[in-house]
Amino acid sequence: MDNSAIEIKNLNVGYNTENSFSLIIKNFNLSIKKGEIFGIAGESGSGKSTLAQAIYRSVKYPGEIDSGEIIFKDKDILKMEANDLRKIRVTLFSFIPQAAMNALNPVRKIRYQFYDLLLAHGILPEKSNDKIFSVLKMVRLNESVLDNFPHELSGGMRQRTVIAMSLLLNPELVILDEPTTGLDVLVEHEILKDLKNIQRKYGITMIFITHDLAILYEISDRIAMIYAGEIVELGPRDDMLEHSTHPYNFLLLKNIPRIGVKMNNPIKLKGNPSNFNENFPGCQFYERCPFSKAVCSEKHPDLKEYSNEHYYRCILFPEWKQGV
Amino acid sequence: MNELIRTENLTKEFETRTGFTGISKIKALDNVNISLFPNEIVGIVGASGSGKSTLAKILVFLYKSTSGKIYFKDEDITKIHGKSLKKYRKEIQMIFQDPYASLDPYHSIEWHIKRPLLTSHYSGNIDDRIDELMNMVKLTPPEYYKNKFPHQVSGGQRQRVYIARVLALNPQILIADEPVSMLDVSLRIDVLDLLSKIKNELGIGIIYITHDLNTVSMVTDRIYVLHNGEVVEDGYTNTILTSPHDGYTKALIEAASDPYKRI
Ligand SMILES: Nc1ncnc2c1ncn2[C@@H]1O[C@H](COP(=O)(O)OP(=O)(O)OP(=O)(O)O)[C@@H](O)[C@H]1O
Ligand SMILES: Nc1ncnc2c1ncn2[C@@H]1O[C@H](COP(=O)(O)OP(=O)(O)OP(=O)(O)O)[C@@H](O)[C@H]1O
Ligand code: SF4
Ligand SMILES: [Mg+2]
Ligand SMILES: [Mg+2]
Numbered sequence: 213m214d215n216s217a218i219e220i221k222n223l224n225v226g227y228n229t230e231n232s233f234s235l236i237i238k239n240f241n242l243s244i245k246k247g248e249i250f251g252i253a254g255e256s257g258s259g260k261s262t263l264a265q266a267i268y269r270s271v272k273y274p275g276e277i278d279s280g281e282i283i284f285k286d287k288d289i290l291k292m293e294a295n296d297l298r299k300i301r302v303t304l305f306s307f308i309p310q311a312a313m314n315a316l317n318p319v320r321k322i323r324y325q326f327y328d329l330l331l332a333h334g335i336l337p338e339k340s341n342d343k344i345f346s347v348l349k350m351v352r353l354n355e356s357v358l359d360n361f362p363h364e365l366s367g368g369m370r371q372r373t374v375i376a377m378s379l380l381l382n383p384e385l386v387i388l389d390e391p392t393t394g395l396d397v398l399v400e401h402e403i404l405k406d407l408k409n410i411q412r413k414y415g416i417t418m419i420f421i422t423h424d425l426a427i428l429y430e431i432s433d434r435i436a437m438i439y440a441g442e443i444v445e446l447g448p449r450d451d452m453l454e455h456s457t458h459p460y461n462f463l464l465l466k467n468i469p470r471i472g473v474k475m476n477n478p479i480k481l482k483g484n485p486s487n488f489n490e491n492f493p494g495c496q497f498y499e500r501c502p503f504s505k506a507v508c509s510e511k512h513p514d515l516k517e518y519s520n521e522h523y524y525r526c527i528l529f530p531e532w533k534q535g536v
Numbered sequence: 537m538n539e540l541i542r543t544e545n546l547t548k549e550f551e552t553r554t555g556f557t558g559i560s561k562i563k564a565l566d567n568v569n570i571s572l573f574p575n576e577i578v579g580i581v582g583a584s585g586s587g588k589s590t591l592a593k594i595l596v597f598l599y600k601s602t603s604g605k606i607y608f609k610d611e612d613i614t615k616i617h618g619k620s621l622k623k624y625r626k627e628i629q630m631i632f633q634d635p636y637a638s639l640d641p642y643h644s645i646e647w648h649i650k651r652p653l654l655t656s657h658y659s660g661n662i663d664d665r666i667d668e669l670m671n672m673v674k675l676t677p678p679e680y681y682k683n684k685f686p687h688q689v690s691g692g693q694r695q696r697v698y699i700a701r702v703l704a705l706n707p708q709i710l711i712a713d714e715p716v717s718m719l720d721v722s723l724r725i726d727v728l729d730l731l732s733k734i735k736n737e738l739g740i741g742i743i744y745i746t747h748d749l750n751t752v753s754m755v756t757d758r759i760y761v762l763h764n765g766e767v768v769e770d771g772y773t774n775t776i777l778t779s780p781h782d783g784y785t786k787a788l789i790e791a792a793s794d795p796y797k798r799i
Binding site for chain 1: 583584585689690691693720721722724725726728747748749750751753754777778787788789790791792793794795796797798799
């Protein structure tokens with residue numbers, strides 16, 4: 213049996229600039245399993261949203277998908293006719309873009325925004341009120357929100373509305389880009405718990421993207437760390453937490469303040485974020501890495517297997533870890 | 537040692553329009569009593585809308601309180617104005633959440649630090665003082681950063697430029713309102729470490745405002761937990777985080793993210 217919900221193969225995505233094309237997502241390969249929460253982490257500018265948009269084939273100019281395949285239900289999304297693509301969106305897989313809760317139509321009541329979504333899929337809204345009520349219930353919103361305008365709802369309620377919309381037609385896969393960023397801690401925590409419950413109850417596959425490593429580790433089954441548009445470490449959540457193989461994952465984990473845990477001057481990343489240089493021949497993390505040696509600047513590291521399902525992209529592993 | 541600043545039953549009501557006719561009042565702060573001593577970092581903690589920023593804005597005289605008193609070194613300053621207000625404003629400086637918005641994109645980093653020295657008629661050697669401040673906030677070597685513009689450095693460095701800028705005025709109190717929430721994880725620690733360093737080396741008092749109890753546990757000595765404008769719990773950070781009494785404090789602790797926890 214094929215256990216893969218979606219498979220990304222040799223994906224290259226970038227942005228057209230005045231006189232060139234700069235590649236952001238580079239030769240990206242990833243297979244997401246059915247029924248898992250797959251977490252993608254990386255700092256600002258690492259390419260998370262670009263990747264998410266590419267998976268949903270919603271990259272807009274100046275962005276452009278250069279090459280690759282995204283296999284979903286035996287078909288390559290990137291080669292699908294626009295019409296076929298529209299049919300499977302929301303019904304089979306859906307996408308909540310970054311800051312979607314601020315992108316609701318401000319002059320249209322929530323009810324009609326649900327109706328619009330149904331109409332776009334050829335479904336008569338009048339017959340679907342029960343469906344709408346049931347997704348609202350899933351995200352623990354009162355039916356009364358249907359008669360509100362977006363600005364009459366709190367940030368958390370708007371985010372729940374957007375999540376409800378993404379679930380409206382029972383998709384098998386949902387891509388969530390920073391679904392709780394900017395929300396209050398208490399609200400964020402509640403929404404994360406609800407998302408996990410919904411995911412477990414209905415067996416939905418979720419791709420959960422955030423820059424917030426702590427919540428990613430709280431919610432995910434497997435995790436990929438992205439740096440400069442590449443996976444630098446990938447594995448089951450527990451393994452990634454207990455046995456980091458890449459300095460990036462290791463250092464970020466060490467640098468997250470936690471209640472009741474004394475920080476003894478942890479080793480820090482060097483340099484600045486988003487200092488990516490496409491033409492650099494060596495490890496993209498070289499400038500930031502406190503463990504780097506000359507060899508790291510010479511050759512681009514491949515993704516290697518550490519243990520079952522756990523991969524890393526570092527020339528000096530396990531050597532670097534002996535010193536810490 | 538005496539308090540640098542102390543509030544007594546500080547209350548703030550906002551009037552908001554509801555519908556076409558009604559006016560309703562929101563009590564953003566309700567009889568708040570806090571104090572800050574030299575050489576300590578005090579946390580103001582609470583969820584969104586609990587009144588944290590309102591408190592900060594009243595302390596820096598951006599808002600006027602509805603009732604209650606503010607004391608600066610035992611002197612009642614609730615109603616000061618004119619020259620004494622100007623003098624007080626120099627003593628209390630604020631750092632904001634967004635390091636992008638708080639700097640001027642058309643001016644160099646050196647300009648940002650030099651400017652307050654000029655306007656406050658700094659009497660010593662200005663170039664030496666700039667170097668000293670840049671070293672203090674670890675923008676080193678200073679020459680490397682001086683001629684750069686805000687967009688040429690990282691968010692964490694921008695935040696440090698802003699901190700150097702406000703330290704140039706030699707304040708006795710610093711208020712930092714969510715200073716790291718917009719920064720990537722890898723940059724947060726440096727800014728938080730810097731707050732501790734400033735406290736230790738300059739002996740000033742710092743008010744650290746956030747909804748993130750993780751960072752609070754890292755930098756603060758004492759905390760006040762705000763809920764709907766009221767202080768529901770206060771005391772030593774360690775004591776409160778290990779044995780909270782108030783239900784709301786417990787909820788905040790429970791919601792604090794931790795990679796070693798599971799949802
Ligand atoms: N419209 C655009 N034109 C040119 N470059 C872009 C555009 N959008 C994004 N980029 C570049 O692509 C890179 C990746 O951006 P992306 O938005 O995917 O990052 P991200 O990881 O989602 O960041 P964040 O955490 O801030 O959301 C960045 O370096 C960014 O500058
Ligand atoms: N200028 C204003 N006019 C009317 N109401 C206001 C104003 N400023 C704040 N409020 C209200 O006062 C309450 C406290 O707001 P405040 O900004 O102090 O909260 P906060 O704790 O800083 O929240 P956050 O974590 O979201 O920054 C809120 O209900 C807010 O809507
Ligand atoms: S290859 Fe070298 S520079 Fe890259 S992560 Fe490993 S040790 Fe660091
Ligand atoms: Mg993004
Ligand atoms: Mg605030």
